[in-house]
Amino acid sequence: xxxxxxxxxxxxxxxxxxxxxxxxxxxxxxxxxxxxxxxxxxxxxxxxxxxxxxxxxxxxxxxxxxxxxxxxxxxxxxxxxxxxxxxxxxxxxxxxxxxxxxxxxxxxxxxxxxxxxxxxxxxxxxxxxxxxxxxxxxxxxxxxxxxxxxxxxxxxxxxxxxxxxxxxxxxxxxxxxxxxxxxxxxxxxxxxxxxxxxxxxxxxxxxxxxxxxxxxxxxxxxxxxxxxxxxxxxxxxxxxxxxxxxxxxxxxxxxxxxxxxxxxxxxxxxxxxxxxxxxxxxxxxxxxxxxxxxxxxxxxxxxxxx
Amino acid sequence: xxxxxxxxxxxxxxxxxxxxxxxxxxxxxxxxxxxxxxxxxxxxxxxxxxxxxxxxxxxxxxxxxxxxxxxxxxxxxxxxxxxxxxxxxxxxxxxxxxxxxxxxxxxxxxxxxxxxxxxxxxxxxxxxxxxxxxxxxxxxxxxxxxxxxxxxxxxxxxxxxxxxxxxxxxxxxxxxxxxxxxxxxxxxxxxxxxxxxxxxxxxxxxxxxxxxxxxxxxxxxxxxxxxxxxxxxxxxxxxxxxxxxxxxxxxxxxxxxxxxxxxxxxxxxxxxxxxxxxxxxxxxxxxxxxxxxxxxxxxxxxxxxxxxxxxxxxxxxxxxxxxxxxxxxxxxxxxxxxxxxxxxxxxxxxxxxxxxxxxxxxxxxxxxxxxxxxxxxxxxxxxxxxxxxxxxxxxxxxxxxxxxxxxxxxxxxxxxxxxxxxxxxxxxxxxxxxxx
Numbered sequence: 001x002x003x004x005x006x007x008x009x010x011x012x013x014x015x016x017x018x019x020x021x022x023x024x025x026x027x028x029x030x031x032x033x034x035x036x037x038x039x040x041x042x043x044x045x046x047x048x049x050x051x052x053x054x055x056x057x058x059x060x061x062x063x064x065x066x067x068x069x070x071x072x073x074x075x076x077x078x079x080x081x082x083x084x085x086x087x088x089x090x091x092x093x094x095x096x097x098x099x100x101x102x103x104x105x106x107x108x109x110x111x112x113x114x115x116x117x118x119x120x121x122x123x124x125x126x127x128x129x130x131x132x133x134x135x136x137x138x139x140x141x142x143x144x145x146x147x148x149x150x151x152x153x154x155x156x157x158x159x160x161x162x163x164x165x166x167x168x169x170x171x172x173x174x175x176x177x178x179x180x181x182x183x184x185x186x187x188x189x190x191x192x193x194x195x196x197x198x199x200x201x202x203x204x205x206x207x208x209x210x211x212x213x214x215x216x217x218x219x220x221x222x223x224x225x226x227x228x229x230x231x232x233x234x235x236x237x238x239x240x241x242x243x244x245x246x247x248x249x250x251x252x253x254x255x256x257x258x259x260x261x262x263x264x265x266x267x268x269x270x271x272x273x274x275x276x277x278x279x280x281x282x283x284x285x286x287x288x289x290x291x292x293x294x295x296x297x298x299x300x301x302x303x304x305x306x
Numbered sequence: 307x308x309x310x311x312x313x314x315x316x317x318x319x320x321x322x323x324x325x326x327x328x329x330x331x332x333x334x335x336x337x338x339x340x341x342x343x344x345x346x347x348x349x350x351x352x353x354x355x356x357x358x359x360x361x362x363x364x365x366x367x368x369x370x371x372x373x374x375x376x377x378x379x380x381x382x383x384x385x386x387x388x389x390x391x392x393x394x395x396x397x398x399x400x401x402x403x404x405x406x407x408x409x410x411x412x413x414x415x416x417x418x419x420x421x422x423x424x425x426x427x428x429x430x431x432x433x434x435x436x437x438x439x440x441x442x443x444x445x446x447x448x449x450x451x452x453x454x455x456x457x458x459x460x461x462x463x464x465x466x467x468x469x470x471x472x473x474x475x476x477x478x479x480x481x482x483x484x485x486x487x488x489x490x491x492x493x494x495x496x497x498x499x500x501x502x503x504x505x506x507x508x509x510x511x512x513x514x515x516x517x518x519x520x521x522x523x524x525x526x527x528x529x530x531x532x533x534x535x536x537x538x539x540x541x542x543x544x545x546x547x548x549x550x551x552x553x554x555x556x557x558x559x560x561x562x563x564x565x566x567x568x569x570x571x572x573x574x575x576x577x578x579x580x581x582x583x584x585x586x587x588x589x590x591x592x593x594x595x596x597x598x599x600x601x602x603x604x605x606x607x608x609x610x611x612x613x614x615x616x617x618x619x620x621x622x623x624x625x626x627x628x629x630x631x632x633x634x635x636x637x638x639x640x641x642x643x644x645x646x647x648x649x650x651x652x653x654x655x656x657x658x659x660x661x662x663x664x665x666x667x668x669x670x671x672x673x674x675x676x677x678x679x680x681x682x683x684x685x686x687x688x689x690x691x692x693x694x695x696x697x698x699x700x701x702x703x704x705x706x707x708x709x710x711x712x713x714x715x716x717x718x719x720x721x722x723x724x725x726x727x728x729x730x731x732x733x734x735x736x737x738x739x740x741x742x
Binding site: 050075081 | 309312313316320503504507508509511512513514516517518519725738741
């Protein structure tokens with residue numbers, strides 16, 4: 001089941017096109033990475049999903065039905081540009097924002113109590129936001145985003161501005177929400193969080209979608225068939241061991257250990273390479289060189305920019 | 307409660323709880339009270355006796371004028387030309403000419419004055435004296451009494467014959483106009499600053515993922531209007547409180563002063579031409595004089611129109627101020643974009659003197675029709691009376707239309723503007739937003 005079907009969305013502003021015929025499917029309970037360089041159109045797309053702006057063409061289906069105002073209560077959104085009323089009391093403000101998401105005052109109170117305890121913020125309830133440290137404000141920001149237990153959580157650069165401890169806290173909470181059934185859209189250009197969190201991604205560049213799918217499939221697609229072999233022995237001995245089914249890319253020496261990159265050709269497998277090498281050199285390690293999401297990202301973006 | 311209700315509630319509560327609201331609530335009536343109290347105090351401590359020459363061509367009213375230690379009426383029988391000639395030499399402060407008016411029961415009253423314009427006390431004493439006498443004539447004929455009430459007008463001229471206006475009508479008109487002017491500025495600016503706060507705090511995107519930008523804008527405008535109304539009501543209540551307390555205190559002081567004066571007068575001359583109790587009553591009434599004068603105005607119409615233009619003017623301008631707040635990114639840009647909105651408001655104050663001079667002239671009519679100036683300009687006209695009903699109706703309809711138009715326009719600018727960060731905006735840029 002897909003929670004969100006984005007179908008042929010086009011959005012024009014006076015001077016430029018923010019989104020050009022973008023279609024994306026977001027499966028339920030996935031962590032969906034929305035990737036792309038600055039100004040690619042990610043925020044425009046997120047605003048359309050949040051019904052802050054409307055697309056010029058195309059439509060968005062939420063659980064198979066066209067987006068409606070009532071859907072905002074099923075979505076939690078933490079924008080990249082975020083903040084709170086500085087002069088307002090923390091508790092009063094959290095209650096207000098929770099009620100705007102459709103919770104009754106009573107429910108909001110109960111739920112906030114739970115979260116404030118979890119994040120150890122109880123004693124700050126009556127304080128003004130401006131008296132809080134940045135880290136605490138970030139915790140509040142996260143709480144008000146998830147207080148109404150959204151089915152879809154949209155986080156725009158959620159870790160920017162968070163200190164490492166809070167970033168970890170937020171990450172863990174996000175995964176817990178996912179385990180409970182929520183779907184998370186993660187818009188970011190921090191690739192390490194994509195590697196560890198995302199199950200699916202879509203890559204947007206210059207207002208067009210250029211790549212999407214599950215992380216597993218994409219990795220497979222960009223598999224390079226290159227292995228890194230660390231060994232003891234001579235260069236010549238190593239090179240002699242290889243036959244036409246393999247291609248030696250480069251070798252370097254580190255602390256008396258040689259490292260070589262070898263590409264498999266003609267349908268040869270890793271086992272074939274190993275059996276070719278074993279009689280000639282003393283092996284230390286043997287690893288497949290997997291392209292990181294960052295490599296794929298840079299490669300695809302450069303490809304489309306040309 | 308709907309979401310817009312939540313927004314209204316927040317806007318209202320956060321402002322009412324602020325210290326500045328409480329301070330303004332207390333300071334406002336003190337300022338307004340002082341507008342009323344200071345003239346009374348001044349008139350009470352004034353050493354100089356005010357002398358008015360009364361030329362009564364009807365021969366009915368002259369003897370009725372009360373004299374006290376501060377205000378003396380002298381009835382003479384010479385012609386007005388003669389009186390004018392001798393005005394400078396004889397140390398009178400003013401000449402009151404009472405003429406019979408053919409066709410009505412009311413006399414025509416003209417008050418000529420020198421350099422200083424007659425005080426409210428002089429005006430109200432004259433008005434009350436004539437009204438009392440007329441009521442005596444009317445007896446208990448309700449139709450005649452109704453004719454008298456509120457119809458008596460004193461024309462004031464300087465000694466050269468130029469028309470001047472010091473009447474309570476002008477005062478009420480100006481006061482209502484200025485009040486609307488300040489209210490629009492004060493609370494319009496609050497709307498604008500509220501929008502800027504949300505934009506610079508970056509909370510706006512969080513909120514408009516829950517509610518529509520229009521709901522946020524209207525919630526803010528309405529919430530702040532309630533703050534303004536509450537403050538205004540508190541001002542009215544407190545002002546009257548202060549005004550009556552102060553009135554009683556100054557009244558008592560005056561009585562004390564009069565008593566000591568009386569003892570001295572009795573000791574030196576032994577003459578006493580007025581009953582002490584009479585004067586005491588009169589002094590106590592010195593604040594009531596103003597109330598009596600106010601009663602002579604079309605009071606129901608004034609209150610109704612004031613409430614309408616007070617709110618209508620605010621709503622019109624608040625929408626525009628919200629649009630400005632959404633468009634600008636920093637305090638520095640504020641002035642530039644506020645200018646086109648504040649110009650019509652300031653213009654309405656500029657033309658106010660022309661309206662007072664000729665409340666039904668073309669300037670007054672036009673400016674009381676244009677929605678941007680009508681709240682102030684129409685309010686200045688109304689106390690003078692004689693504004694045709696169709697003009698009031700048209701002006702109100704135009705103001706409602708203006709408000710709806712301004713809100714629709716502002717909403718378009720607002721929903722784009724609040725999401726524009728770090729971009730220098732220009733008028734042509736804003737014009738583009740209108741087409742999104």
